[in-house]
Amino acid sequence: MAKPQEEPHNPEYLIEVEWLYQILFKAIETPDSLKSFLKDLLTDSELRMIQNRWRIARLLDEGKPIREVAAEAKVGTDTVERISKKISGGTGGLQKALEMVRGEVRKLEQKKGKKHEKEVGSEEEEQPSRRWVFGTGRQQK
Numbered sequence: 001m002a003k004p005q006e007e008p009h010n011p012e013y014l015i016e017v018e019w020l021y022q023i024l025f026k027a028i029e030t031p032d033s034l035k036s037f038l039k040d041l042l043t044d045s046e047l048r049m050i051q052n053r054w055r056i057a058r059l060l061d062e063g064k065p066i067r068e069v070a071a072e073a074k075v076g077t078d079t080v081e082r083i084s085k086k087i088s089g090g091t092g093g094l095q096k097a098l099e100m101v102r103g104e105v106r107k108l109e110q111k112k113g114k115k116h117e118k119e120v121g122s123e124e125e126e127q128p129s130r131r132w133v134f135g136t137g138r139q140q141k
Contacts, residue, residue: 052073055073057083059072060080060084060087061087061102066080
């Protein structure tokens with residue numbers, strides 16, 4: 001199947017796209033529904049591609065240089081530059097997602113720091129919650 005070169009602007013297509021956005025919005029309310037929907041809609045290759053793009057965005061957000069990110073993600077620098085441009089000049093969705101993750105990371109670090117202060121002599125560390133790893137169908141510890 002050939003890649004679409006541009007988004008069609010006919011009314012039927014736009015209605016279908018709007019339905020897709022509504023389905024995704026409703027699926028977000030239940031993570032299992034969203035995972036099932038994406039697994040059925042996308043190929044394994046497309047899921048891996050999305051997962052890798054997210055990883056690239058996170059590495060860039062950590063302040064890593066483009067060449068280092070490209071080497072770590074095993075992609076060309078042009079791919080990393082495209083994602084970097086989306087972060088800084090896109091519609092704001094990727095930037096907002098990265099901000100959400102930064103907030104969650106800060107919360108975990110603060111929680112870990114508070115626990116460490118309470119248990120200064122203890123070797124026990126707080127276990128992170130189990131989370132689904134996008135595209136793998138399994139949870140990460």
